[in-house]
Amino acid sequence: MTPAPRFVPGLTPLLPAGAVLEEADRLAVVAAALDLQITSGATSQQFERQMARHLGLRKAHLTNSGSSANLLALSALTSPLLEDRRLQPGDEVITVAAGFPTTVNPILQNGLLPVFVDIELGTYNTSPERIERAIGPKTRAIMIAHALGNPFAATEIARLADERGLLLVEDNCDALGSTEAGRLTGTFGDLSTISFYPAHHITTGEGGCVLTDNLALARIVESMRDWGRDCWCEPGEDNRCRKRFSCQLGRMPYGYDHKYVFSHVGYNLKSTDLQAAMGLTQLAKVEDFGAARRANWRQLHDRLEGLPGLLLPRATPNSDPSWFGFVITVLHDAPFAPGELVDFLEARRIGTRRFFAGNLTRHPAYLDRPMRIAGDLDNSDIVTDRTFWIGVHPRLTAEMVEYMAASIEEFVRQRYHRPGPTVANLQQSGALA
Numbered sequence: 001m002t003p004a005p006r007f008v009p010g011l012t013p014l015l016p017a018g019a020v021l022e023e024a025d026r027l028a029v030v031a032a033a034l035d036l037q038i039t040s041g042a043t044s045q046q047f048e049r050q051m052a053r054h055l056g057l058r059k060a061h062l063t064n065s066g067s068s069a070n071l072l073a074l075s076a077l078t079s080p081l082l083e084d085r086r087l088q089p090g091d092e093v094i095t096v097a098a099g100f101p102t103t104v105n106p107i108l109q110n111g112l113l114p115v116f117v118d119i120e121l122g123t124y125n126t127s128p129e130r131i132e133r134a135i136g137p138k139t140r141a142i143m144i145a146h147a148l149g150n151p152f153a154a155t156e157i158a159r160l161a162d163e164r165g166l167l168l169v170e171d172n173c174d175a176l177g178s179t180e181a182g183r184l185t186g187t188f189g190d191l192s193t194i195s196f197y198p199a200h201h202i203t204t205g206e207g208g209c210v211l212t213d214n215l216a217l218a219r220i221v222e223s224m225r226d227w228g229r230d231c232w233c234e235p236g237e238d239n240r241c242r243k244r245f246s247c248q249l250g251r252m253p254y255g256y257d258h259k260y261v262f263s264h265v266g267y268n269l270k271s272t273d274l275q276a277a278m279g280l281t282q283l284a285k286v287e288d289f290g291a292a293r294r295a296n297w298r299q300l301h302d303r304l305e306g307l308p309g310l311l312l313p314r315a316t317p318n319s320d321p322s323w324f325g326f327v328i329t330v331l332h333d334a335p336f337a338p339g340e341l342v343d344f345l346e347a348r349r350i351g352t353r354r355f356f357a358g359n360l361t362r363h364p365a366y367l368d369r370p371m372r373i374a375g376d377l378d379n380s381d382i383v384t385d386r387t388f389w390i391g392v393h394p395r396l397t398a399e400m401v402e403y404m405a406a407s408i409e410e411f412v413r414q415r416y417h418r419p420g421p422t423v424a425n426l427q428q429s430g431a432l433a
């Protein structure tokens with residue numbers, strides 16, 4: 001593999017996200033391609049088993065994206081097989097207003113009503129109190145994401161869900177490897193999801209996964225992912241279900257080929273073995289990736305702590321996040337607009353991203369949608385106006401992270417008219433060499 005080009009401050013793009021793809025990944029994909037493993041097969045099953053084992057859960061099902069995983073997870077909760085626990089049109093699902101759209105979209109796509117709660121500044125997660133206050137007579141489930149890798153109060157929210165008879169879907173797309181109370185995120189909910197898009201902790205290119213410890217839910221997920229069929233034989237496999245020509249379901253005749261009996265109104269959201277091959281090589285490195293993310297986040301935090309005008313991110317109590325990014329909110333009394341800092345960083349090729357959608361309820365797509373807003377969304381609005389994030393991914397070296405921190409410090413000190421080291425000074429002194 002070609003060595004990484006030399007870092008040139010101000011010229012080398014420091015993107016907010018980036019996958020680490022190495023020789024092992026390349027070889028795995030090429031080997032799968034040479035084998036023409038172009039659909040979902042044995043390698044996908046192996047990756048599913050390893051993902052499930054990695055999280056200590058019984059089942060994982062690969063999908064073609066994290067968004068598909070979210071759609072599948074929530075749709076599974078509408079299955080008639082859940083009888084009176086199933087979500088029905090008009091039921092409410094509590095979610096947060098500030099985040100990624102496809103955490104929320106499955107609620108609307110299933111004819112359910114999103115109930116939006118606000119988040120906290122600093123952790124960017126909602127709280128058990130906000131969720132508790134939002135619960136109404138029609139509330140049946142909670143679906144929320146761990147914000148940019150920072151776990152929400154999962155123990156308490158899972159306990160609340162349990163006490164109030166609510167189902168919990170954890171969108172763990174941005175938080176693979178994070179822990180709360182010593183337990184991996186993605187293991188608290190009835191179902192959880194992961195994204196393998198390159199910005200995420202491990203990648204398969206496009207891809208995602210639904211995980212659960214509940215075998216009944218796992219069956220529903222598999223059925224809905226695979227066209228809605230009742231049979232669980234792999235494509236090309238005959239009669240592992242032992243009822244291929246010997247069952248009667250719905251109003252179909254006895255003995256109708258089980259392969260073509262449908263117990264759900266499903267989708268095809270499968271992934272391929274080409275992607276699973278890379279998933280296996282990536283999963284082998286997940287601990288190293290997490291360590292690099294934590295180290296980069298810590299370096300930024302240590303360097304920026306105490307700077308005026310900025311609210312730095314903080315981990316949720318009792319958690320150890322495997323960070324997705326480093327979130328900064330510009331305080332309302334800072335002598336500069338958030339956009340000025342963003343422009344300054346972008347001009348130095350330090351890539352920034354908004355806190356995803358900000359307040360989703362203000363976007364054109366959601367203006368006329370049915371929803372309930374519980375309390376106010378003041379912090380979601382602040383985040384929309386004043387929050388952005390920069391990268392902590394494992395491709396960033398300590399030298400790059402130092403340049404990012406020094407640039408922010410230089411901008412802020414200039415605006416507060418305080419002398420301090422500039423990037424030019426640091427370069428001269430060799431600190432950035």
Ligand SMILES: Cc1ncc(COP(=O)(O)O)c(C=O)c1O
Nearest residue numbers: 065066067100145173174195197
């Ligand atoms: C919290 C969250 N959920 C879901 C997704 C969707 O994942 P994908 O891009 O794989 O569809 C993302 C994407 O970044 C995300 O950040």
